[in-house]
Amino acid sequence: MEQQCNNPSSSSSKADRKTIEKNRRNQMKALYLKLHSLVPNQQHSREVLSLPDQLEEAINYIKRLQIDLERMTQKKDSLKRGENSSSNSSCGRKTGLSLPHIEIHSVDSALQVVLTTGLDYQFIFTDVIRLLHEEGVQVINASYTLICDTIVHSIHSKMGECAPDQYGAARISERLKKFVGGC
Numbered sequence: 001m002e003q004q005c006n007n008p009s010s011s012s013s014k015a016d017r018k019t020i021e022k023n024r025r026n027q028m029k030a031l032y033l034k035l036h037s038l039v040p041n042q043q044h045s046r047e048v049l050s051l052p053d054q055l056e057e058a059i060n061y062i063k064r065l066q067i068d069l070e071r072m073t074q075k076k077d078s079l080k081r082g083e084n085s086s087s088n089s090s091c092g093r094k095t096g097l098s099l100p101h102i103e104i105h106s107v108d109s110a111l112q113v114v115l116t117t118g119l120d121y122q123f124i125f126t127d128v129i130r131l132l133h134e135e136g137v138q139v140i141n142a143s144y145t146l147i148c149d150t151i152v153h154s155i156h157s158k159m160g161e162c163a164p165d166q167y168g169a170a171r172i173s174e175r176l177k178k179f180v181g182g183c
Contacts, residue, residue, distance in 0.1 A: 099150070100124055102180040106159075106169035111137060113176065115153040124180065125153050131179060135172045136160035 036054050039061045049057065100117040113132070117124055125144070132139060132155070141156040159168060 100180050102128075102176055104173040104176060106173065109159045111157045111159055111169060111172065113153075113155040113157070115155070115180070117151050117153070119149050119151065121151075125151075127179065128153075128155070128176060131176060132157055132172070135168075135175070137172065 032051060032054065035058055039054075039058045100115065100121050102116075103114040105112045105114075111132075113128065115125060115128055129139060129142070137157045137159050139155060139157045142153065144151055144153045159172070
C-alpha cells in the first residue's frame with residue numbers, strides 16, 4: 001500500500017481530479033448566478049435564498065412564463081380569427097356621431113381640430129389641412145388613430161398673424177364646419 005501512496009502518477013491524477021472538480025464547481029456556481037440574475041426578484045429580495053429555493057423560484061417563474069405564453073398565443077389566434085367578441089362589439093358605430101364629424105377648440109392662438117371620419121372619407125383630412133393653410137394657420141402636429149372602421153385625426157396648429165383675434169378663430173371654425181358638413 002505504501003507504494004500506491006508514494007507513486008507520483010497517483011498523486012498527479014489525484015491533483016488533476018481535484019482541479020477538475022474545482023473547475024466544475026466554479027462553473028456550476030457561475031451558471032447558478034446567471035440563472036438567478038435572469039429571474040426577477042420576488043418579495044424576498046432582501047433575504048438570501050438557499051440554492052434549492054433559488055432553483056424552485058426559477059422553475060416557478062418559467063412555468064408562469066409558459067402559461068402566459070400559451071394564453072397570449074390563444075388570444076392572438078382568436079384575434080386573427082375575429083372571435084374576440086369584446087372588440088367586435090366595440091367596433092360598431094355606437095357613438096351616435098354622423099361621420100364625418102369635426103370638433104374645433106381654440107385657446108389664444110392655438111387651434112386644435114379633431115376630425116372623425118370613416119374609411120370612405122379618405123381625402124377629407126388633406127382638404128382640412130388645405131383650408132387651414134388658406135386661412136394662414138400653421139400646422140404644428142397632425143396625427144391619426146384607426147379604431148375599427150373609424151379614423152380620428154388630431155391636428156394641433158397655431159393661428160398666424162392674419163387671424164390672431166377671436167373672430168378669426170370663429171371664422172376658421174365656421175368654414176371648417178361648413179366644409180365637413182357638406183361632405
